[in-house]
Amino acid sequence: MPDAVTPDDLDHAPMGVRARARTQLLADVSRIARKHLAESGAPGLSVRAIARELGLASSALYRYYPSRDALLTQLIVESYNELGDAVEIAEAACERADVAGRFRASAHAVRNWARSNPNEYSLIYGSPVPGYAAPQHTVDPATRVAAVLSSILADIDLDSLSLRLSRNLPASLQDQLDAMSGPLGGRIDQNVLLLGVTQWAKLFGMVSFELFGTFNTVFDDADALFAASLDLDLTALGVI
Structure with missing residues (x-):
């Protein structure tokens, strides 16, 4: 394995070389931080320990990660973006008119990424x-999956909806749903959006129950349960 790049290397290298060296250094930090995340969990992350493993003085990394929280934020942003990439790629591979297929592909992408990256999940x-x-700049990466699901909901025909409330929604909830649909041009009916929000929460609840052991001894193989759950969601949305 090549020697780790040090900040001194960056200070004395030409600009192009410096940019590549900085990228390598940050990639090395991320790789080792993820290993520590798997071994000791997020509370155990330490800039000092990572610097030691890289053969650097801890002060050498503090210019990039002045605290453990800065390092933690970087890992969080990377994780949200990797999950967002996985879901966006899976959804984009489907025909636009295949709303059910897009929903299924997105949901399976969430589950597959989580199972492949349990520590990051x-x-x-x-x-x-x-x-x-x-910090605030984690919000946009965190909402990428929700944005994909919202784009799918926007293509659902209200007339096909199989499940809706028989009474008016509380005014406060209507305001919250309006605020969510605003960025999409208000194109999503409130009944559709309400179903979508609950299905979004259920999707991550199903994945978390499986990953964190809540389903152990009952649904040790959760494939059939997950597929049936998606079918229920899609039936409620009226797309299957």
Whole structure:
């Protein structure tokens, strides 16, 4: 394995070489941080320990990660973006008119990514890290999956909807749903959006129950349960 790039290398290298060296250094930090995440969890992350494994003084990394929280934020953003990439790629591979196929592909992409990256999934959807508050710039990466699901909901014909409330929604909930549909041009009916929000929450609840052991001894193989759950969602939306 090549020697780790040090910040001194960056200071004295030409600009192009410096940019590549910085990218390599940050990639090395991310790789080792993920290993530590798997071994000791998010609360155990330490810039000092990562620097030591890279053969650097801890001060050498503090210019990029001035605290554990800065490193944690980077891992969170990377994890949300990797999940977002997986879902967007899966959904984009489907025919636009195949609303059910797009929904299924997106849901399976969430589950597959979570099963392949359990530590990263736990970081973003598990228990909060004590003392850590996520900064504002984590919001956009965190909403990428919701944006894909919203784009699918926007293509659902209201007349096909199989499940809807028989009474008017509370005014406060209507306002919240309106705020959600605003960025999409208000194209999503409130009944559709309400179903979509609950299905979004259920999707991650199903994945979390499977990943964190809640289904153990009952649904140890959760493939059939997950598929049937999606069929229920799609039936309620009236697309199958």
